[in-house]
Amino acid sequence: LPFGLQKEVDAHIKEHLAQKSSMPFTGPIFSRSNNKVDATSRSISYEVHEPVNKRNTVLEKLLQRRSLQLCDQQLNFQNSADGQKMLNFRKSLPAFKERDALLKVISENQVVVVSGETGCGKTTQLPQYILESEVEACRGAGCSIICTQPRRISAISVSERVAAERGEAIGESVGYKVRLEGVKGRDTRLLFCTTGILLRRLLVDRDLTGVSHVIVDEIHERGMNEDFLLVVLKDLLPRRPNLRLILMSATLNAELFSSYFGGAPMIHIPGFTYPVRSHFLEDILEMTRYRLTKYNQIDDYGVDKKWKMEKQALSKKKSQLASAVEGSLEAANYTDYSSSTQDSLSCWNPDSIGFNLIEQVLCHIVKNERPGAILVFMTGWDDINSLKEQLQTNPLFGDKSKILLLACHGSMASSEQRLIFDKPYEGIRKIVLATNMAETSITINDVVFVVDCGKAKETSYDALNNTPCLLPNWISKAAARQRRGRAGRVQPGECYHLYPRCVFENFDDYQLPELLRTPLQSLCLQIKSLQLGSISDFLSRALQAPDPLAVQNAIDYLKIIGALDEQENLTVLGRHLSMLPVEPKLGKMLILGAIFNCLDPVLTVVAGLSSRDPFLMPFDRKDLAEGAKAQFVARGYSDHLAVIRAYEGWKEAERHRSGHEYCWRNFLSGQTLKGIDSLRKQFFALLKDSGLIGDDAESYNKWSNDEHLTRAIICSGLFPGICSVVNKEKSILLKTVEDGPVLLCMNSANAQESKIPYPWLVFNEKMKVNSVFLRDSTAVSDSVLLLFGGKTSRGGLDGHVKMLDGYLEFFMKSALADMYMTLKEELNDLVLTK
Ligand code: CDP
Ligand code: MG
Numbered sequence: 001l002p003f004g005l006q007k008e009v010d011a012h013i014k015e016h017l018a019q020k021s022s023m024p025f026t027g028p029i030f031s032r033s034n035n036k037v038d039a040t041s042r043s044i045s046y047e048v049h050e051p052v053n054k055r056n057t058v059l060e061k062l063l064q065r066r067s068l069q070l071c072d073q074q075l076n077f078q079n080s081a082d083g084q085k086m087l088n089f090r091k092s093l094p095a096f097k098e099r100d101a102l103l104k105v106i107s108e109n110q111v112v113v114v115s116g117e118t119g120c121g122k123t124t125q126l127p128q129y130i131l132e133s134e135v136e137a138c139r140g141a142g143c144s145i146i147c148t149q150p151r152r153i154s155a156i157s158v159s160e161r162v163a164a165e166r167g168e169a170i171g172e173s174v175g176y177k178v179r180l181e182g183v184k185g186r187d188t189r190l191l192f193c194t195t196g197i198l199l200r201r202l203l204v205d206r207d208l209t210g211v212s213h214v215i216v217d218e219i220h221e222r223g224m225n226e227d228f229l230l231v232v233l234k235d236l237l238p239r240r241p242n243l244r245l246i247l248m249s250a251t252l253n254a255e256l257f258s259s260y261f262g263g264a265p266m267i268h269i270p271g272f273t274y275p276v277r278s279h280f281l282e283d284i285l286e287m288t289r290y291r292l293t294k295y296n297q298i299d300d301y302g303v304d305k306k307w308k309m310e311k312q313a314l315s316k317k318k319s320q321l322a323s324a325v326e327g328s329l330e331a332a333n334y335t336d337y338s339s340s341t342q343d344s345l346s347c348w349n350p351d352s353i354g355f356n357l358i359e360q361v362l363c364h365i366v367k368n369e370r371p372g373a374i375l376v377f378m379t380g381w382d383d384i385n386s387l388k389e390q391l392q393t394n395p396l397f398g399d400k401s402k403i404l405l406l407a408c409h410g411s412m413a414s415s416e417q418r419l420i421f422d423k424p425y426e427g428i429r430k431i432v433l434a435t436n437m438a439e440t441s442i443t444i445n446d447v448v449f450v451v452d453c454g455k456a457k458e459t460s461y462d463a464l465n466n467t468p469c470l471l472p473n474w475i476s477k478a479a480a481r482q483r484r485g486r487a488g489r490v491q492p493g494e495c496y497h498l499y500p501r502c503v504f505e506n507f508d509d510y511q512l513p514e515l516l517r518t519p520l521q522s523l524c525l526q527i528k529s530l531q532l533g534s535i536s537d538f539l540s541r542a543l544q545a546p547d548p549l550a551v552q553n554a555i556d557y558l559k560i561i562g563a564l565d566e567q568e569n570l571t572v573l574g575r576h577l578s579m580l581p582v583e584p585k586l587g588k589m590l591i592l593g594a595i596f597n598c599l600d601p602v603l604t605v606v607a608g609l610s611s612r613d614p615f616l617m618p619f620d621r622k623d624l625a626e627g628a629k630a631q632f633v634a635r636g637y638s639d640h641l642a643v644i645r646a647y648e649g650w651k652e653a654e655r656h657r658s659g660h661e662y663c664w665r666n667f668l669s670g671q672t673l674k675g676i677d678s679l680r681k682q683f684f685a686l687l688k689d690s691g692l693i694g695d696d697a698e699s700y701n702k703w704s705n706d707e708h709l710t711r712a713i714i715c716s717g718l719f720p721g722i723c724s725v726v727n728k729e730k731s732i733l734l735k736t737v738e739d740g741p742v743l744l745c746m747n748s749a750n751a752q753e754s755k756i757p758y759p760w761l762v763f764n765e766k767m768k769v770n771s772v773f774l775r776d777s778t779a780v781s782d783s784v785l786l787l788f789g790g791k792t793s794r795g796g797l798d799g800h801v802k803m804l805d806g807y808l809e810f811f812m813k814s815a816l817a818d819m820y821m822t823l824k825e826e827l828n829d830l831v832l833t834k
Contacts (some may be wrong), residue, residue, distance in 0.1 A: 066141035066187070070173065074135050077167035086165050094271045095121030095129075102126060102267060103133050106213075110237055111245045111261040115254045116269030118482065119443045119489055122248045123147070123158050127215055128165065131173065131190045134212075140173075140189060146208075147215040148195045150223050151410055152178040154441040157421065159183075159192040179581065180685050195225040196581060202232060202530055213244045218441055219257060220249040220478075222513035222543075228523060231542050232532065234261065250440045251478055253510070260543050274488035276450075280501040284361065355387045358451060361496050363396060365449050366403070366429060369494070372448025373430040375438060377483050379457045379472040381409040382612060384433045385671055391431075402427070408434035408442075420444055436475070439482045443489065450487040452480065454499040476511040480504060515539075515546050520554035521584050525563060528570045529578035535568065560720050561588060579690050582683070585764075586610070589717035590683060592788075594692040597702040599684075601644045601710040606717075607679035608643040609764055613776075614672040615646070617747060625667040626752075632666075633749040637756055637779035640714050641707060642749050647676055712784045718762035719789035723774065727755045734761065734774070742772040750777050760785050 077083040090096060094116065105112050116122050127147045134143040149155040159176035163169060170176070175184030177193040184191055195216070202208065214233065219226055233245055247257050247264075254266045358376060365374055378384050384407045391397040397405055404424045423446055424430045432444060436456040455472040456479065475483075480497065487493025497504060515523075524535045532538045536551050558564040563574035563584055570578065573588070580587040586606045593602025608614070615632075617625050632642040632649075646666065650673045653662035663670040687693045693700045703709050723742055726733040732755070734742050744751040750761065758779035765775040780788075 063141045064138075067135070067138045070135045070140035070187070070189075071138055073168075073173075074132065074140075074166070080167070083167055086167070090121075090125065090165060093121035093125060095125040095269050098267060098269050099125075099129050103129055105265050105267055106130065106244055106246060109265055110241070110243070111247070111264035113247045113249065113254045113258045113261075113264055113266045114269065115249045115251065115266065117271030117273060118250045118440045118485065119273070120269045120271035122250075122269065123149075123154070123217055123441075124161050124165065126246065126248065127190050127192075127213075128162055130213055130215075134189075141187075143189055143212040144210050145190045145213040145215065146198060146211055147190070147192050147217060148198050148226070148229070149192060149441060150195055150218050150221055150226060151437050151441055152181075152194055153408075153410065153437065154218075155192045155194050156181075157418065157442060160418075162190065162192075180689055195223070195229055199225060199229060199232075199526065199530075206530075207236065207240055208243065211243065213246065215246045215248060217248045218250065219247050220251040220253065221440070222511070222515070224514040224518060224523060227513060227515045227543055228526065230257075230260070231538065232530065234541070235532075250482070251510075256543065273485055274490070274492045276484050276488040276493040276495050278484060278495050278497060280497045280499065280504065282500055284496055284498075355390050357498055358387060358453070359391060359394065361451055361498070362391070362431065363394075365451075365494075365496075366396060369449065371429065372491070372493070373424075373432065373444065373446040374449040374451065375444060375447045375486055376431065376433045376451040376453075377436060377438065377456075378433055378453055379455050380435060381407070382671065382675060384409055384435070385675075387433055389671070397431070402429065404428050404430045406430065406432045408432050408438055410435065410437055436479065436483075438486065439479060444486070445489055447486050447489060448491060448493045450483055450493065450495040452483045452495060452497050454480070454497060454503070474503075474507055476509060477504070477507045478510050480507060513544055515542060516544060519583075520546060520550055521557055522581075524551075524554045524558055525570070525574060525578040525584065528564065528568070529575060557720075558584065561585070563588075576690075576692070580686055582606075582686070585717045586683075589713055590687055591692060592713045592716050594687055594700060596709055596713065597700050598704050598706060598709045598713060599687075599693065599700040600704040601641075601707075602713050603680040603683055604644045604647045604676065605640045605710070605714055606683055607676040608640065608647070610679055611675050612669070612672050613747070614643060614669050614676065615747070616667045616669050618667070621667075628666045629749075630752070633752065636707070637750055637753065637758060638711065638714070639749045639776035640778050641710065643676075644710070647673060651677075708784075711778055711780055712788045714778045715762045715780045715784050716788040718764055718778070719785075721763045721766070722785070722789065723761050723763065723777075725756050725759055725761055725779070732756055736766075736772070739766075739772040742766065742774055744777065745773045745775045748774065748777060750779065762789075 078087060095102075102112075102114065114122060114126065127145055130145055131140070131143070134140050147158075149158065155176045155178050159174055160170050163172065163174040166172075166174060168174065171183040171185045171188065173187055174190045175188035175192070176182060177184060177191060177197050179194065179196060182193075198214070208214065216226060216229060216233070219230070230247075237243065237245065245261075247261075249257065254268070258264045258266050358378075362374065362376070376387075378387065388405060388407055391405060397403050406420050408420050420430075420432050420434075420442075421444060430446065432438070432447075438444065454475060456475050457472050484495040484497075487495050520539070523539075527533075527535050527538050535555055536548065539546055539551055540548075555564065555568065558574065559566065559568075561573075561584060562571055563577050565571055573591070576591050577584050577587040580590065582590070586609060589602050589606050593599045593606075615625070615629050629642070632645040636642055636645070646668055649666070650659055650662055650668065650670075653659045659673075660670060662668070663673065684693075723734045723736040726735075732753070734744070736742055745767075750756060756779050758781055760780050760782070761774065761777040762780055762785075763774040763777040767773050767775060
């Protein structure tokens with residue numbers, strides 16, 4: 001049944017039954033009689049045959065009535081003054097010209113691929129056209145359209161926009177659902193949701209019963225979830241011949257998707273944007289010089305004195321700007337940007353130019369350019385926050401009566417997100433600092449200037465070394481054009497690329513699909529929990545299949561941590577992990593933190609592993625900084641425990657409003673600690689949502705002060721990242737099974753120790769420079785490793801055991817070990833099932 005109708009139909013039949021029989025109705029109507037029915041429900045299941053027929057007619061009548069209501073509502077609004085205004089706006093969008101063609105193709109084909117420039121009306125209009133045409137045909141109540149978005153913010157903002165275009169409040173015929181948040185009512189027929197939400201729905205409803213249209217938006221981004229969903233939907237289509245699938249893309253490479261679905265028809269919506277001028281880094285310098293000479297010429301021609309003095313003041317400012325920009329370049333050691341060799345990519349290091357250059361360019365626009373919002377593309381929310389803080393200290397940007405400074409990234413609150421769409425008052429310039437999510441999925445209408453740093457944070461993964469990383473990387477040419485295009489929405493615009501043209505020319509044409517550049521562990525768990533068969537078979541059917549080695553690595557890893565058994569079936573732990581939308585290693589820590597009632601420190605560890613290092617090590621005050629860090633490290637033998645201690649100290653200081661001073665004194669980054677704090681809240685909400693913890697803080701934090709337990713849970717998550725410790729006379733010898741001898745990073749807490757009184761270190765990250773370095777580590781004991789390292793630790797540990805002398809090796813070889821392992825496994829399952 002479509003959303004919401006179930007309850008109503010049930011109510012009708014209940015009423016009908018109550019009239020027909022004197023027997024009070026209790027149980028659900030359509031539940032089949034099972035073995036344990038009592039007298040009342042048996043007599044009800046006997047009655048079921050009649051209500052089923054009745055149900056169909058009731059349903060039909062209801063649908064008809066609702067459809068008529070929807071139709072009336074729609075027409076009423078369209079005929080009102082507001083409705084006419086809205087309709088006129090909608091008619092001005094490029095998509096409108098294709099409306100009939102789109103609807104015709106969709107009705108005649110099961111799969112259709114639609115492409116069109118960002119802003120042409122794909123996301124807001126196309127789902128609405130389908131809804132409207134169904135409503136007009138008086139079939140409105142029977143349709144159910146789902147449109148997926150890669151990000152929460154776009155799902156929310158688009159649904160609100162569409163509801164407004166229909167003259168409704170959100171939650172009437174249009175709704176949204178994202179993780180932990182959603183508005184939809186019993187009449188909701190068009191639902192915008194994140195791709196993840198649709199995947200979760202598939203968990204409980206493999207055939208998407210009752211859904212009439214699935215629209216997968218932004219497929220050009222080639223996100224992992226979207227690529228994954230396409231394989232699932234491709235399998236589903238033959239089972240649901242009435243289901244319509246529409247794929248929407250902002251770029252022209254629609255052929256790939258069309259051929260994946262056996263030559264599905266493609267429709268392109270031709271769009272209109274104003275021209276945007278590109279300024280590359282060399283142009284930015286040139287331009288400021290050019291203007292200087294232009295003003296000088298004006299002077300030469302003898303302009304009125306006062307005017308001339310103003311110009312002189314201006315030109316002085318200009319030269320200041322030019323030298324500031326050049327200063328930033330020098331600081332970045334950037335030498336030859338005119339050469340167009342591949343080398344220029346490696347010598348160019350925008351990270352070190354950083355915020356100063358952006359600030360200079362923003363100053364330039366604010367002071368010299370025409371009105372219009374500025375959109376700055378940056379790599380991540382931490383950079384965005386830091387730049388925002390820096391800008392706020394500049395009087396030019398700190399002045400709230402002139403500048404509206406906003407941030408736009410995926411992890412911000414949705415109320416905050418809405419602000420970025422609003423047009424500021426006359427005379428106020430809006431500056432939006434955004435991640436690459438502002439590239440295609442959201443449209444900020446009044447943008448005239450774009451500042452593009454040229455990078456985006458993306459996960460990359462090297463199957464051979466089996467190490468994932470989330471690092472800023474150069475964007476593709478397609479993405480750079482997309483960013484530039486954001487400036488030409490309402491009038492001709494300007495785009496400042498903070499990199500030289502030669503660097504742009506070396507960009508890849510398109511970005512590599514996420515499926516080919518990220519570890520596949522979480523995806524493998526999803527495949528298993530959706531019961532989609534063999535992982536390798538399934539992934540080989542993807543649009544672009546990932547490297548089989550990467551697939552095998554993921555499967556092996558999941559077996560070692562105990563999420564899959566030897567036959568590749570989900571274990572109990574695996575099932576729980578598949579329900580948490582985080583990396584399995586983090587998920588495992590969270591689950592164990594909840595089970596062992598040791599949640600608080602575990603939340604901090606997990607948030608810390610997902611953030612930067614909060615300990616600052618300024619070059620010139622390294623000794624002081626190390627001294628400050630030492631108090632957090634003391635006898636912990638763990639970088640992760642040090643973060644917990646620092647965070648808790650900061651939290652305490654915040655309570656006394658001295659957080660800032662605390663950070664200053666202890667060489668901690670307040671920004672990172674705030675980030676950790678907000679991530680903790682998100683992870684907590686996930687656990688709440690999944691039912692792993694209840695409301696009673698006292699119970700899930702019962703053992704939170706126990707550092708031994710925390711250490712053990714860290715071990716459970718980081719396993720099999722493990723190295724052995726041998727304390728020598730003057731040094732400590734560390735070894736991993738795969739690399740042999742390894743070293744600790746200078747900044748690691750354990751690097752300062754002359755002796756580590758534990759036989760093992762577990763680590764999150766290692767990095768190969770000349771030798772292999774462990775970035776962060778926690779020391780653990782034999783027993784902790786046995787109990788918490790992996791599930792059937794036999795497989796995972798055997799390699800390590802070979803490096804051991806003494807009792808552990810003896811123990812692992814004895815019959816006792818097998819017994820112990822079985823027992824542990826059973827215990828694990830038992831605890832998790834509960
Ligand atoms: O999906 P696509 O990029 O093709 O465009 P869209 O998101 O459907 O947006 C179409 C138009 O609706 C945009 O050009 C904006 O003018 C407008 N819009 C809006 O005013 N407010 C929103 N929250 C979303 C879109
Ligand atoms: Mg769109």
